[in-house]
Amino acid sequence: MQLPPLSLYVHLPWCERKCPYCDFNSHEIETIPEREYVAALLCDLDRDAHLAAGRSINTLFIGGGTPSLFSAEAIAELLQGLRQRLSFAADCEATLEANPGSAEARKFRDFRQAGITRLSLGIQSFDDDKLRALGRVHNRAQAMAAIDYARSAGFDSFNLDLMHGLPGQGRQDALADLQTAIDFAPPHLSWYQLTIEPNTVFHKRPPLLPVEDELGAIQESGEALLAQHGYQQYEVSAYSRAGAQCRHNLNYWRFGDYLALGAGAHGKVTTAEGRVLRYAKTRTPRDYLANALTTVEQRELDAQDLLGEFMLNALRLNQGFSLDQFEARTGLDRGALQPQLGELAARGLLDTAAEAVRASPLGRRFLDTVVAEFFPH
Template sequence: MTQDATTRPLILGAAGFSSEQPRAPLAELAPLSLYIHIPWCVRKCPYCDFNSHTASPVLPEQEYIDALLADLDQDLPHVYGRELSTIFFGGGTPSLFSANALGRLLRGVEQRIRFAPDIEITLEANPGTFEQEKFSAYRSLGINRLSIGIQSFQEAKLKALGRIHNGDEAVRAAGMARQAGFDNFNLDLMHGLPDQSQDDALSDLRQAIALAPTHLSWYQLTLEPNTVFWNQPPVLPEDDILWDIQEAGQTLLRENGYAQYEVSAYAQPGREARHNLNYWSFGDFIGIGAGAHGKLSHPDGRIIRTWKTRLPKDYLNPAKAFQAGEKLLPLDEMPFEFLMNALRLTKGVDAALFQRRTGLSVDSLASARLEAEQRGLLETDSSRLVATARGQLFLNDLLQHFLL
């Protein structure tokens, strides 16, 4: 049964819309994106700390699409008149859902919010879920970008990571994506894996480059709380090896036409992930689905962060609210929140963007900027906010300067 938005309770967070000192109105609203969370996977990986859950033999596709659209209906009053510049299906493994289900969802979204003419729509997928016919159908829906979770091409490494695919399936997935009509796709690849040598890591990277993706997310495995690896840590490479892998890999990517534009993101010219760029430039996004987060600006200067009910069974329960909470971002947290995102970009951002996104004068950063510049963490460029090479390496230290 379709769940009407008006039948679901709505919970406002404790911070709500509480009063504080007056805020400066925003001259413009940031670009708007939509994040859609599909929380099910074939199997939970031991390193994964995302909100993902092992799928049952039959997924509640229709019930979940009903809930997503009802969830979106409750967010609509905050975005009337705006258009969507990007959509991202994340998970979990969104490619477990059928093309029919995702098509119904996309039609429902477009009926509610206008799509930009050049909208970017990305779907996360794993090689173990690739079917040529299914992915051709995804492309016909208007999904125009894939992000494929490879992680490694080597059997021993894939087994250690708990992945359900093998190296050959990973290679075939890229070819099938292209055959399905995707001329823009990302490959996710990890390094610093258990017992991984520099040669192992560069072999994976060379194989990924040979598949000619337009974008590569290449990042180091980290042990996160509330994961199997956190409780049963594997033997990871020593710091010297990790450093050598990072330097050699970045050189290899650069030599093959992949420019680093963010801490772990590399792209061919003009192929940066627009959805992620919107996050990193402190843009706005609606988050729907179990555990999804959102961030919305309002003309009066308020910026509200929201988060949705985390467990799928609760999210699908009509007696429970979609929204688990919300927070009005305090003025004194704005600099840190903005720069935590913007300084991940290797070229930083135009300094004037700070005022456009937060309503605060860039002059309010002057003291902290000077301290960071003197420590060699921030470039001495009055027109931009950009970390130095050292600042990129010690980003947490850099950000501490902007905690007010």
């Protein structure tokens, strides 16, 4: 069988301050043990390198936490160690997440020189009041400076991460925020609604958020504004100029494979025999640095898992997927999608024309409901 494309995700788990909405595996710290953590990452990879035997890494994503808190020297050491152990495609997309609070012009240039080809800047808002409400450590001026630093460092490819539906935010405020981002003409925008997740400060002490009708108006008006300025929506919350889609995230949504390194990182690999394995690394940085047993969970996906997880990812894409792609990625017959496809199409939630499947406009509004039909009840 033909194996899917392979990516690599590396998790750097520390941040300067934990945001009240954040449910990621991130931990506040004053002094990062850079050298020790890079060494642990490479030791972890030594154990997992067999999973990539004979395959090239097409995309790399370094997420967190706040990866830009790491020095450029540490990132360069990490990339050098990865290259010594893995084969990277000549056009590999290498993304690093960065926060404006830790942005420096020279550091961004050094990241670029080390081999990072794309930055994802966690702006979230250009409104100082909203940034304070979100617990961010940067302000509007720092956000704007970070974008200028990225450009001057030679990053032709970068993403601005922006939220809407913020505490006290009305439609005009949200659109003004979005217009500010658009005015910088970024190649890529991630624009998504703030949601309240369990085990967060906002979940314990919920802020006052816009009502449902206001959220719908923000979404509809924002999508029109982005389209007006030439941004194509290709996924639920991803918008890009032509040719500037995030290849790493596309690999997730197309049910590709990805190795995982770092505290709490999750991976998915397909074996030569066609078995699809999911695995997770130990969650706490302290345990990960102890470097004893890093992979704490591994399981093979059964037919029902494959069906549900494929749909969970692929239906996020505006273009959906072809039935040939479904069979190639899961090893299942297209008949496994029935009778859900017929039922959901009859309800106006899916479009199933020409051997392709995608969520209808109505289905996109109720995507969680659509996807739930493909998981066991």
